[in-house]
Amino acid sequence: MKQIAIVGSGTMGNGIAHTFAQFGYQVNLIDINEEALHHAVKTIGKNLDRQVTKGSITIADKEATLSRIHTTADLKAGVSQADLVVEAATENIELKLNIFRELDVYAKPEAILASNTSSISITQIAAVTGRGTQVIGMHFMNPVPVMKLVEVIRGYATSDETTNQIMAVSAKLDKVPVEVNDYPGFVANRILMPMINEAITTLFEGVAGVKEIDTVMKLGMAHPMGPLQLADFIGLDVCLAILQVLQQGFGQAKYAPCPLLINMVMAGKTGVKSGEGFYDYS
Ligand code: CAA
Helix, strand or coil: CCEEEEECCCHHHHHHHHHHHHCCCEEEEECCCHHHHHHHHHHHHHHHHHHHHHCCCCHHHHHHHHHCEEEECCHHHHHCCCCEEEECCCCCHHHHHHHHHHHHHHCCCCCEEEECCCCCCHHHHHHCCCCHHHEEEEEECCCCCCCCEEEEEECCCCCHHHHHHHHHHHHHCCCEEEEEECCCCCCHHHHHHHHHHHHHHHHHCCCCCHHHHHHHHHHHHCCCCCHHHHHHHHCHHHHHHHHHHHHHHHCCHHHCCCHHHHHHHHCCCCEHHHCECCCECC
């Protein structure tokens, strides 16, 4: 694999582009919004600067990484030469299905189509393409350049060959790939989101305040962020959407989102990106 296309230039998309380019791959970063692409490249530059400041890469590495990232708003042109396409668009099922229908037409027949979805079924996504054996989940964690895990999700039809190729390319990015099967929330979010939801319920029921809950989990369990800070970082709308997938997929009340989470999302308080969640970022 040499040529990678990333669809979607938000937080995850730009982090994935950054990581592939840093490890020598040619990257086409694609978004329908030119402004978003401009912003993404600026963000990648800033995140590379952090690495330069920390001494983990040189200025020359930074320049070389940026030179391997090409942006385009043209999906067809962006994916036509790719060996691997990683979709990292908004977590909306209809949007993702439409993107995969188009990718199936525009990408080379031998290309692998991966989704960075955090909870949407890979089997369902693969079913809208004519290449189900070559569709797979490649779930990176935020911040992508830092977090070691890639959750590799095998859909019902995903072949061994596709899985092996994605495990190998993830290792080349200095990540640790973990293979899991395609059931709601996979492994990461099936375990993480009930914890976050329970932290929100603990706050909702007045057991403790925001800082207290986060401090218990940070200092007591050695988590780098408390669950409420992490929820703000992930986005409360994303947390809600994943809990709804779990609730629907398993039909169990234990996954029902806390009413406080629903209210905060309805009020537009979605965490870091909106300037306010459990904490104030303004
Ligand atoms: N790009 C590149 N480097 C970055 C970065 C970025 N976006 N953000 C942070 N860094 C680097 C810093 O330069 C620093 O590098 P060194 O280790 O070389 O010093 C390192 O990461 C740590 O950063 P900071 O010192 O600024 O801050 P920190 O020590 O507080 O760590 C954190 C920040 C890595 C985000 C840490 O708080 C953490 O691990 N938080 C939990 C993150 C997490 O759980 N992510 C998963 C979320 S779930 C998800 O993504 C999937 C889903 O489906 C919802």
